[in-house]
Amino acid sequence: MSEPILRTHELTKRFGGLVAVDKVSLELHVGEVHAVIGPNGAGKSTLTNLLSGDLPPTSGTVQFENRDIAGLPSDRISRLGVGRSYQKTNIFLPFTVFENCRLAAQSRAPRAWRVWRGAGVFGDTNRQAEAAMEAAGLAHRRERVAATLSHGEQRQLEIAMCLATQPRLLLLDEPLAGMGPHESHRMVDLIRKLSEGHAIMLIEHDMDAVFAVAHKLTVMVNGEVIESGTPETVRASPAVQLAYLGGEDNLHG
Numbered sequence: 001m002s003e004p005i006l007r008t009h010e011l012t013k014r015f016g017g018l019v020a021v022d023k024v025s026l027e028l029h030v031g032e033v034h035a036v037i038g039p040n041g042a043g044k045s046t047l048t049n050l051l052s053g054d055l056p057p058t059s060g061t062v063q064f065e066n067r068d069i070a071g072l073p074s075d076r077i078s079r080l081g082v083g084r085s086y087q088k089t090n091i092f093l094p095f096t097v098f099e100n101c102r103l104a105a106q107s108r109a110p111r112a113w114r115v116w117r118g119a120g121v122f123g124d125t126n127r128q129a130e131a132a133m134e135a136a137g138l139a140h141r142r143e144r145v146a147a148t149l150s151h152g153e154q155r156q157l158e159i160a161m162c163l164a165t166q167p168r169l170l171l172l173d174e175p176l177a178g179m180g181p182h183e184s185h186r187m188v189d190l191i192r193k194l195s196e197g198h199a200i201m202l203i204e205h206d207m208d209a210v211f212a213v214a215h216k217l218t219v220m221v222n223g224e225v226i227e228s229g230t231p232e233t234v235r236a237s238p239a240v241q242l243a244y245l246g247g248e249d250n251l252h253g
Contacts, residue, residue: 011060022223035214053077083167093147101129104164136160152183
Protein backbone atom coordinates (compact mmCIF):
# COMPACT_ATOMS: atom_id res chain seq x y z
CA MET A 1 0.00 0.00 0.00
CA SER A 2 1.17 3.55 -0.73
CA GLU A 3 2.24 5.98 1.97
CA PRO A 4 -0.71 7.54 3.80
CA ILE A 5 -1.68 10.99 2.59
CA LEU A 6 -2.76 11.85 6.14
CA ARG A 7 -1.82 10.35 9.48
CA THR A 8 -2.60 11.29 13.05
CA HIS A 9 -0.79 10.22 16.19
CA GLU A 10 -2.51 10.31 19.58
CA LEU A 11 -4.70 13.20 18.44
CA THR A 12 -6.58 14.60 21.42
CA LYS A 13 -9.17 17.33 21.99
CA ARG A 14 -10.33 18.40 25.44
CA PHE A 15 -13.15 20.79 26.28
CA GLY A 16 -12.46 21.52 29.94
CA GLY A 17 -12.89 18.21 31.72
CA LEU A 18 -14.46 16.50 28.69
CA VAL A 19 -12.15 14.52 26.42
CA ALA A 20 -13.99 14.52 23.08
CA VAL A 21 -11.18 12.85 21.10
CA ASP A 22 -8.76 10.71 23.09
CA LYS A 23 -5.37 9.77 21.57
CA VAL A 24 -6.71 8.80 18.14
CA SER A 25 -4.17 7.48 15.63
CA LEU A 26 -5.24 6.69 12.07
CA GLU A 27 -4.00 6.72 8.48
CA LEU A 28 -5.83 7.71 5.30
CA HIS A 29 -4.76 6.54 1.84
CA VAL A 30 -5.58 7.64 -1.69
CA GLY A 31 -7.82 5.03 -3.29
CA GLU A 32 -9.41 4.09 0.03
CA VAL A 33 -12.65 4.94 1.83
CA HIS A 34 -11.95 4.95 5.57
CA ALA A 35 -15.21 5.06 7.51
CA VAL A 36 -15.28 6.33 11.09
CA ILE A 37 -18.34 5.03 12.91
CA GLY A 38 -19.72 5.13 16.43
CA PRO A 39 -22.74 6.28 18.43
CA ASN A 40 -23.74 9.91 18.85
CA GLY A 41 -21.20 11.69 21.03
CA ALA A 42 -18.38 9.31 20.10
CA GLY A 43 -16.19 12.16 18.84
CA LYS A 44 -16.48 11.55 15.10
CA SER A 45 -17.40 15.09 14.05
CA THR A 46 -14.88 16.56 16.48
CA LEU A 47 -12.22 14.39 14.84
CA THR A 48 -13.27 15.73 11.44
CA ASN A 49 -13.06 19.29 12.74
CA LEU A 50 -9.53 18.65 13.99
CA LEU A 51 -8.43 17.35 10.60
CA SER A 52 -10.05 20.21 8.66
CA GLY A 53 -8.76 22.97 10.95
CA ASP A 54 -12.18 23.97 12.29
CA LEU A 55 -10.83 23.11 15.75
CA PRO A 56 -7.26 23.13 17.08
CA PRO A 57 -6.11 19.95 18.84
CA THR A 58 -5.15 19.92 22.52
CA SER A 59 -2.29 17.53 21.80
CA GLY A 60 -1.10 15.00 19.24
CA THR A 61 -0.05 15.38 15.62
CA VAL A 62 -1.70 15.60 12.20
CA GLN A 63 0.44 15.20 9.09
CA PHE A 64 -0.86 15.79 5.59
CA GLU A 65 1.53 14.78 2.81
CA ASN A 66 4.31 14.66 5.45
CA ARG A 67 3.60 18.23 6.58
CA ASP A 68 2.51 19.04 10.12
CA ILE A 69 -0.89 20.75 9.85
CA ALA A 70 -2.14 20.44 13.44
CA GLY A 71 -3.56 23.78 14.53
CA LEU A 72 -3.44 25.44 11.10
CA PRO A 73 -6.57 27.45 10.23
CA SER A 74 -9.16 25.77 8.03
CA ASP A 75 -8.53 27.99 4.99
CA ARG A 76 -4.85 27.03 4.91
CA ILE A 77 -5.62 23.34 5.31
CA SER A 78 -8.18 23.59 2.53
CA ARG A 79 -5.64 25.19 0.21
CA LEU A 80 -3.21 22.35 0.90
CA GLY A 81 -5.72 19.90 -0.59
CA VAL A 82 -8.24 18.92 2.09
CA GLY A 83 -11.93 19.30 1.24
CA ARG A 84 -14.83 18.63 3.58
CA SER A 85 -18.60 18.51 3.72
CA TYR A 86 -20.72 19.23 6.78
CA GLN A 87 -23.64 17.52 8.50
CA LYS A 88 -25.80 20.47 7.48
CA THR A 89 -25.66 21.18 3.75
CA ASN A 90 -23.48 24.23 3.14
CA ILE A 91 -24.27 25.70 -0.29
CA PHE A 92 -25.50 29.01 -1.78
CA LEU A 93 -29.20 28.34 -2.29
CA PRO A 94 -30.03 31.36 -4.56
CA PHE A 95 -27.22 30.48 -7.03
CA THR A 96 -27.21 27.91 -9.80
CA VAL A 97 -25.28 24.67 -9.57
CA PHE A 98 -22.63 26.08 -11.90
CA GLU A 99 -22.33 29.33 -9.95
CA ASN A 100 -21.83 27.42 -6.69
CA CYS A 101 -19.06 25.36 -8.24
CA ARG A 102 -17.45 28.36 -9.91
CA LEU A 103 -17.34 30.22 -6.61
CA ALA A 104 -15.54 27.28 -5.04
CA ALA A 105 -13.09 27.13 -7.94
CA GLN A 106 -12.42 30.87 -7.70
CA SER A 107 -11.18 30.40 -4.14
CA ARG A 108 -8.16 28.63 -5.60
CA ALA A 109 -7.34 31.39 -8.08
CA PRO A 110 -7.50 34.81 -6.38
CA ARG A 111 -7.04 37.64 -8.86
CA ALA A 112 -6.04 40.95 -7.33
CA TRP A 113 -7.19 44.15 -9.03
CA ARG A 114 -9.67 42.37 -11.31
CA VAL A 115 -12.83 43.20 -9.38
CA TRP A 116 -14.40 44.88 -12.42
CA ARG A 117 -14.17 41.81 -14.65
CA GLY A 118 -17.02 39.29 -14.71
CA ALA A 119 -16.24 35.85 -13.29
CA GLY A 120 -17.36 34.23 -16.53
CA VAL A 121 -14.29 35.42 -18.45
CA PHE A 122 -11.87 33.24 -16.48
CA GLY A 123 -11.65 30.00 -18.41
CA ASP A 124 -9.62 28.05 -15.86
CA THR A 125 -12.14 28.46 -13.05
CA ASN A 126 -15.01 27.71 -15.43
CA ARG A 127 -13.31 24.49 -16.52
CA GLN A 128 -12.73 23.47 -12.89
CA ALA A 129 -16.40 24.10 -12.14
CA GLU A 130 -17.53 22.08 -15.16
CA ALA A 131 -15.23 19.18 -14.22
CA ALA A 132 -16.50 19.20 -10.64
CA MET A 133 -20.15 19.08 -11.75
CA GLU A 134 -19.38 16.20 -14.11
CA ALA A 135 -17.51 14.25 -11.42
CA ALA A 136 -20.38 14.71 -8.95
CA GLY A 137 -23.04 13.69 -11.47
CA LEU A 138 -24.63 17.13 -11.72
CA ALA A 139 -23.68 18.30 -15.20
CA HIS A 140 -27.30 17.90 -16.32
CA ARG A 141 -28.39 20.24 -13.48
CA ARG A 142 -25.93 22.97 -14.45
CA GLU A 143 -28.45 25.84 -14.66
CA ARG A 144 -30.76 24.72 -11.85
CA VAL A 145 -30.99 27.03 -8.85
CA ALA A 146 -29.60 25.18 -5.84
CA ALA A 147 -32.73 25.81 -3.75
CA THR A 148 -34.82 23.82 -6.26
CA LEU A 149 -32.67 20.68 -6.10
CA SER A 150 -33.71 17.62 -4.16
CA HIS A 151 -32.04 16.99 -0.80
CA GLY A 152 -29.79 14.34 -2.32
CA GLU A 153 -28.76 16.61 -5.17
CA GLN A 154 -27.94 19.40 -2.73
CA ARG A 155 -25.62 16.98 -0.93
CA GLN A 156 -24.06 16.12 -4.30
CA LEU A 157 -23.60 19.82 -4.97
CA GLU A 158 -21.73 20.30 -1.71
CA ILE A 159 -19.36 17.54 -2.77
CA ALA A 160 -19.05 19.11 -6.23
CA MET A 161 -18.02 22.37 -4.58
CA CYS A 162 -15.35 20.47 -2.66
CA LEU A 163 -14.12 18.91 -5.90
CA ALA A 164 -13.90 22.33 -7.54
CA THR A 165 -11.15 23.21 -5.05
CA GLN A 166 -9.13 20.23 -6.37
CA PRO A 167 -8.59 18.37 -3.08
CA ARG A 168 -6.70 15.11 -2.63
CA LEU A 169 -8.47 14.25 0.63
CA LEU A 170 -12.23 14.45 1.22
CA LEU A 171 -13.73 14.53 4.70
CA LEU A 172 -17.41 13.63 4.34
CA ASP A 173 -19.55 14.14 7.44
CA GLU A 174 -22.79 12.12 7.17
CA PRO A 175 -23.36 12.71 3.44
CA LEU A 176 -26.32 10.28 3.39
CA ALA A 177 -28.24 11.90 6.26
CA GLY A 178 -31.93 12.37 5.45
CA MET A 179 -31.83 10.47 2.15
CA GLY A 180 -34.21 7.83 0.86
CA PRO A 181 -32.98 4.52 -0.58
CA HIS A 182 -32.60 5.75 -4.18
CA GLU A 183 -30.59 8.83 -3.24
CA SER A 184 -28.50 6.81 -0.79
CA HIS A 185 -27.54 4.32 -3.50
CA ARG A 186 -26.58 7.19 -5.79
CA MET A 187 -24.39 8.76 -3.10
CA VAL A 188 -22.69 5.43 -2.34
CA ASP A 189 -21.89 5.04 -6.04
CA LEU A 190 -20.47 8.59 -6.12
CA ILE A 191 -18.28 8.00 -3.05
CA ARG A 192 -17.01 4.74 -4.54
CA LYS A 193 -16.13 6.51 -7.80
CA LEU A 194 -14.41 9.41 -6.06
CA SER A 195 -12.26 7.07 -3.97
CA GLU A 196 -10.40 6.04 -7.11
CA GLY A 197 -8.51 9.34 -7.15
CA HIS A 198 -8.91 10.61 -3.58
CA ALA A 199 -8.48 9.58 0.01
CA ILE A 200 -11.88 9.69 1.73
CA MET A 201 -12.75 9.73 5.41
CA LEU A 202 -16.45 8.98 5.77
CA ILE A 203 -18.53 9.70 8.88
CA GLU A 204 -21.82 7.85 8.51
CA HIS A 205 -24.58 6.17 10.55
CA ASP A 206 -26.05 4.18 7.64
CA MET A 207 -24.42 0.79 8.19
CA ASP A 208 -25.63 -0.60 4.86
CA ALA A 209 -23.79 2.22 3.09
CA VAL A 210 -20.70 1.92 5.28
CA PHE A 211 -20.21 -1.77 4.66
CA ALA A 212 -20.99 -1.34 0.96
CA VAL A 213 -18.29 1.28 0.32
CA ALA A 214 -15.65 1.26 3.07
CA HIS A 215 -12.25 -0.39 2.65
CA LYS A 216 -11.38 0.20 6.31
CA LEU A 217 -13.34 1.14 9.43
CA THR A 218 -12.42 2.83 12.67
CA VAL A 219 -14.92 2.55 15.51
CA MET A 220 -15.03 5.24 18.20
CA VAL A 221 -16.81 5.25 21.56
CA ASN A 222 -16.49 8.09 24.08
CA GLY A 223 -13.68 9.66 22.09
CA GLU A 224 -11.56 6.51 21.94
CA VAL A 225 -10.85 4.05 19.15
CA ILE A 226 -12.07 0.60 20.20
CA GLU A 227 -11.42 -1.17 16.88
CA SER A 228 -9.87 -0.43 13.49
CA GLY A 229 -9.48 -2.68 10.49
CA THR A 230 -11.27 -4.20 7.55
CA PRO A 231 -15.07 -4.51 7.52
CA GLU A 232 -14.65 -8.22 8.29
CA THR A 233 -12.47 -7.45 11.32
CA VAL A 234 -14.99 -4.94 12.64
CA ARG A 235 -17.92 -7.31 12.08
CA ALA A 236 -16.16 -9.99 14.12
CA SER A 237 -15.14 -7.71 16.99
CA PRO A 238 -16.96 -8.51 20.25
CA ALA A 239 -16.11 -5.02 21.54
CA VAL A 240 -17.86 -3.39 18.57
CA GLN A 241 -20.87 -5.68 18.79
CA LEU A 242 -21.29 -4.92 22.47
CA ALA A 243 -20.43 -1.23 22.64
CA TYR A 244 -21.88 0.13 19.43
CA LEU A 245 -24.00 -2.05 17.22
CA GLY A 246 -25.83 -4.09 19.81
CA GLY A 247 -24.92 -7.52 18.53
CA GLU A 248 -23.56 -9.28 15.47
CA ASP A 249 -26.89 -9.32 13.60
CA ASN A 250 -26.76 -5.54 13.19
CA LEU A 251 -23.35 -5.68 11.51
CA HIS A 252 -24.52 -7.32 8.33
CA GLY A 253 -25.08 -4.33 6.07
